[in-house]
Amino acid sequence: MRLRIEQRPEPSAQMRIAAPVIATALTFLAGSVLFAALGYDPLITLHAFFVAPLNSINGLSEWLLKASPLILIACGLAVGFRANIWNIGAEGQLIIGAIAACGVGLFYPNPESPLLLPLMFLAGTGAGMVWAAIPAFLRARMNTNEILVTLMLTYIATLLLSFLVHGPWRDPAGFNYPQTALLPPAAMFEPFDYAYRLNPSVFITAVAVVLMWLFADRSFLGYKMSVSGAAPLAARYAGFRESSAVWTGLLAGGAAAGIAGMAEVAGPLGQLSPQISPGYGFAAIIVAFIGRLNAFGIVLGGLLMSLLFLGGETVQMTLGLPAALTRIFQGVLLFFLLAADFFIYYRLRHIPEHA
Amino acid sequence: MIPRLELHNITKSYPGIVANEDISLSIQRGEVHAVLGENGAGKSTLMKIIYGAAQADSGEIYCDGKRIEAHNPAISRSLGIEMVYQHFALFESVSVVENIALAIKGVFDLDRLAAEIKTLSARYGMPIDPHRRVHDLSVGERQRVEIVRCLLQSPKLLILDEPTSVLTPQAVVKLFETLRQLASEGCSIVYISHKLDEVQELCDTATVLRNGRVTGVARPKETTSLELARMMVGSQLPEMHVSPSVPSEKPVLEVRGLSAPARDEYGTELTNISFDVHGGEIVGLAGVSGNGQAELIALLSGERTHSRSETILIGGRPSGHLGAGERRKLGMAFVPEERLGRGAVPPHCLWENALLTAHRTGLVRKGLVERGQARDFARRIIDRFKVKANGPQSSAQSLSGGNLQKFIVGRELTLEPKLLLVSQPTWGVDVGAAAFIRQTLVDLSRAGAAVLVVSEELDELFEICDRLLVISNGRVSPPLIRKQTNREEIGLLMTRVGHGEARRSEVALEN
Ligand SMILES: Nc1ncnc2c1ncn2[C@@H]1O[C@H](COP(=O)(O)OP(=O)(O)OP(=O)(O)O)[C@@H](O)[C@H]1O
Numbered sequence: 011m012r013l014r015i016e017q018r019p020e021p022s023a024q025m026r027i028a029a030p031v032i033a034t035a036l037t038f039l040a041g042s043v044l045f046a047a048l049g050y051d052p053l054i055t056l057h058a059f060f061v062a063p064l065n066s067i068n069g070l071s072e073w074l075l076k077a078s079p080l081i082l083i084a085c086g087l088a089v090g091f092r093a094n095i096w097n098i099g100a101e102g103q104l105i106i107g108a109i110a111a112c113g114v115g116l117f118y119p120n121p122e123s124p125l126l127l128p129l130m131f132l133a134g135t136g137a138g139m140v141w142a143a144i145p146a147f148l149r150a151r152m153n154t155n156e157i158l159v160t161l162m163l164t165y166i167a168t169l170l171l172s173f174l175v176h177g178p179w180r181d182p183a184g185f186n187y188p189q190t191a192l193l194p195p196a197a198m199f200e201p202f203d204y205a206y207r208l209n210p211s212v213f214i215t216a217v218a219v220v221l222m223w224l225f226a227d228r229s230f231l232g233y234k235m236s237v238s239g240a241a242p243l244a245a246r247y248a249g250f251r252e253s254s255a256v257w258t259g260l261l262a263g264g265a266a267a268g269i270a271g272m273a274e275v276a277g278p279l280g281q282l283s284p285q286i287s288p289g290y291g292f293a294a295i296i297v298a299f300i301g302r303l304n305a306f307g308i309v310l311g312g313l314l315m316s317l318l319f320l321g322g323e324t325v326q327m328t329l330g331l332p333a334a335l336t337r338i339f340q341g342v343l344l345f346f347l348l349a350a351d352f353f354i355y356y357r358l359r360h361i362p363e364h365a
Numbered sequence: 366m367i368p369r370l371e372l373h374n375i376t377k378s379y380p381g382i383v384a385n386e387d388i389s390l391s392i393q394r395g396e397v398h399a400v401l402g403e404n405g406a407g408k409s410t411l412m413k414i415i416y417g418a419a420q421a422d423s424g425e426i427y428c429d430g431k432r433i434e435a436h437n438p439a440i441s442r443s444l445g446i447e448m449v450y451q452h453f454a455l456f457e458s459v460s461v462v463e464n465i466a467l468a469i470k471g472v473f474d475l476d477r478l479a480a481e482i483k484t485l486s487a488r489y490g491m492p493i494d495p496h497r498r499v500h501d502l503s504v505g506e507r508q509r510v511e512i513v514r515c516l517l518q519s520p521k522l523l524i525l526d527e528p529t530s531v532l533t534p535q536a537v538v539k540l541f542e543t544l545r546q547l548a549s550e551g552c553s554i555v556y557i558s559h560k561l562d563e564v565q566e567l568c569d570t571a572t573v574l575r576n577g578r579v580t581g582v583a584r585p586k587e588t589t590s591l592e593l594a595r596m597m598v599g600s601q602l603p604e605m606h607v608s609p610s611v612p613s614e615k616p617v618l619e620v621r622g623l624s625a626p627a628r629d630e631y632g633t634e635l636t637n638i639s640f641d642v643h644g645g646e647i648v649g650l651a652g653v654s655g656n657g658q659a660e661l662i663a664l665l666s667g668e669r670t671h672s673r674s675e676t677i678l679i680g681g682r683p684s685g686h687l688g689a690g691e692r693r694k695l696g697m698a699f700v701p702e703e704r705l706g707r708g709a710v711p712p713h714c715l716w717e718n719a720l721l722t723a724h725r726t727g728l729v730r731k732g733l734v735e736r737g738q739a740r741d742f743a744r745r746i747i748d749r750f751k752v753k754a755n756g757p758q759s760s761a762q763s764l765s766g767g768n769l770q771k772f773i774v775g776r777e778l779t780l781e782p783k784l785l786l787v788s789q790p791t792w793g794v795d796v797g798a799a800a801f802i803r804q805t806l807v808d809l810s811r812a813g814a815a816v817l818v819v820s821e822e823l824d825e826l827f828e829i830c831d832r833l834l835v836i837s838n839g840r841v842s843p844p845l846i847r848k849q850t851n852r853e854e855i856g857l858l859m860t861r862v863g864h865g866e867a868r869r870s871e872v873a874l875e876n
Pocket residue numbers: 019379380382383384402403404405406407408409410411451753754762763764765766767768793795
């Protein structure tokens with residue numbers, strides 16, 4: 011017997027549902043082997059990874075709190091990815107959004123104004139879009155590669171943040187720590203309950219998910235973007251401008267990341283410091299792909315990614331697993347998830363040997 | 366004698382359709398065998414099964430008396446089976462010689478291969494420059510590459526799926542000489558074409574398919590083309606009605622001194638092109654593919670814009686600088702020669718592909734797609750143009766070549782344009798549907814629209830056009846009245862060496 015890979019006549023609907031389940035099962039299997047080989051009890055480790063973090067209300071609050079920016083940014087990025095516009099600089103757009111929002115929060119003349127939060131929202135959105143507009147302009151006008159430009163702008167944003175918190179924006183009363191003063195209460199989302207950190211900014215994410223669904227599944231703009239992605243010559247034939255796909259794709263990602271940045275400073279952080287994101291902007295790229303660029307999938311992908319973040323921390327703290335091991339485990343899960351997708355479009359066939 | 370190829374009871378179904386049902390046939394050494402049938406009859410599917418590019422659900426294939434079990438294209442090539450696909454299977458981003466090298470087994474020497482391609486292709490009357498990138502080739506040129514690739518391998522069984530659909534008459538004559546030569550050396554040939562005169566000229570035997578089943582066998586040389594057509598279509602062919610044209614007073618499309626540099630070193634430069642197309646008439650643009658048609662049509666359709674707006678006027682409005690969308694707003698519609706990837710988005714379904722150019726007809730409201738309306742629109746095209754498809758939900762790439770062509774032509778015609786540009790309107794379309802499309806073009810023009818048809822098929826142009834232009838080396842001849850000219854005159858203009866200038870690759874190779 012021989013095995014051969016061949017394309018399915020049409021994508022398999024059963025595999026579409028089965029793929030994530032199979033991938034999860036394989037990950038648990040591979041993870042168990044890995045943990046056991048290194049002397050950790052697999053069951054306890056898996057429990058600590060996936061169950062323990064969600065065992066408390068605080069755990070659930072943290073889970074949603076971390077999933078929210080991932081989902082929000084992934085929704086924005088997916089708009090561009092559908093048209094093969096590769097914005098991988100959401101991390102930078104998030105940082106710039108956070109800087110702009112925090113700037114408004116700190117320096118607005120009336121720190122008690124109810125307008126403060128909406129203004130910060132606008133500032134964060136605008137700044138993220140401006141940061142994404144640079145690669146959009148360069149690509150639309152000079153055909154530069156947006157992958158490189160967005161990535162490099164991320165470094166610039168990181169350094170700008172570092173400069174601000176070490177220099178002009180450093181809190182004079184902050185014992186020389188590289189961080190800004192705390193934002194006034196009117197510039198912060200009020201948590202649902204002061205015992206936990208989850209705050210109403212999750213509603214912004216919910217709106218983004220609905221918008222993303224509308225955009226991708228129902229809007230003409232989304233249709234045009236998917237034509238640009240699937241067949242650029244057909245887009246040109248129909249008269250859909252390539253530049254408008256570039257602008258829409260990048261600006262959507264920039265806006266989403268900028269809002270996520272704003273929600274971080276106005277939420278759990280309350281101030282700027284050199285590290286304001288644990289890599290949400292990069293992880294969101296993976297979330298977008300696990301979610302197959304559609305709104306519902308992105309929600310699941312974001313929840314999973316957030317759980318992996320939390321679970322990784324839990325096993326490090328409670329079981330003393332090395333950080334590298336948790337990363338390997340996370341990588342294995344993502345690997346299986348994306349690899350299982352292959353079987354939606356392809357199948358293995360047994361072939362009898364030559365007679 | 367053991368036949369070269371035998372098929373026993375081949376059956377293959379796709380979701381919702383049986384593409385091949387219980388097909389058996391056998392082909393002897395040196396036999397030229399035609400497979401005939403309407404669009405969607407299952408011809409290409411059967412060929413892909415023979416070549417191993419698709420797997421039959423059941424049935425057996427024997428080559429030289431030996432059963433082929435695990436089948437795939439590599440096995441075919443090792444058995445000496447070669448195939449020219451209807452939708453070419455070339456790698457876009459590499460050159461012709463690299464493409465051909467990829468299909469050859471064993472070690473190869475690129476320079477030697479290039480030289481071989483050059484001489485061989487010239488000898489076969491299909492000159493190609495081995496160093497050009499496939500990306501830049503027109504469909505006619507791509508077809509030559511595919512054919513030359515197969516001929517280079519000296520095959521035992523050659524499968525040609527509509528090889529002449531975009532070849533010039535001269536190249537077809539040369540190709541037939543070559544094929545006859547091959548056949549006399551023992552090579553068997555399976556030949557698919559919708560052009561029945563070719564089949565009669567070339568083929569010894571024919572199998573007719575309808576709805577995936579064998580419905581008849583014939584000896585084309587002893588059968589009239591009318592009979593063959595009836596076997597294929599199963600009903601009478603419609604007759605063409607070409608009423609006299611009443612051209613509008615003012616031209617709908619005016620081209621005034623249009624010049625444009627070549628897109629790259631292999632493109633054709635357009636030099637001082639001027640012509641008019643009036644409402645109510647069909648103007649044909651004849652010429653050997655690669656003489657500037659692609660450049661001209663891209664400039665006319667707005668896929669490429671021109672810095673001087675007054676070189677192209679649509680309805681009297683300077684439009685050279687307008688993009689494709691803006692020109693469509695002026696009432697233009699366009700059928701391009703590539704249907705997959707340009708005229709249609711392959712993975713999208715038919716209603717989405719209807720939206721591609723029909724979105725102005727109320728299919729989009731407040732920025733949202735009216736799916737129901739788009740589906741109805743697609744369904745109307747499917748019904749009116751008898752597109753064989755599962756429905757508006759089938760993807761464009763699952764349609765047979767001719768059916769997708771019918772869909773795209775149908776979509777553009779349904780837009781009721783004031784100006785219609787068409788490249789190769791009946792490429793790969795069966796005789797019945799071709800007659801229908803031609804009739805619809807004539808009707809559209811008689812209803813007042815201006816129609817410009819670009820085609821390499823002179824017969825088609827002579828059948829429907831009122832005036833003819835000839836493009837050669839980036840220059841367009843003054844218009845000829847169809848009734849006052851003949852094929853010889855046009856043929857001469859098509860191959861004329863452009864105004865004392867040395868012609869580019871094409872003719873340099875031809876001489
Ligand atoms: N990949 C596919 N998925 C689904 N249906 C398919 C697929 N390929 C072909 N078909 C269907 O099978 C039928 C036969 O198609 P095929 O391409 O063999 O027709 P054909 O005889 O070559 O037609 P044409 O003359 O138009 O090229 C068509 O109805 C087509 O829609």
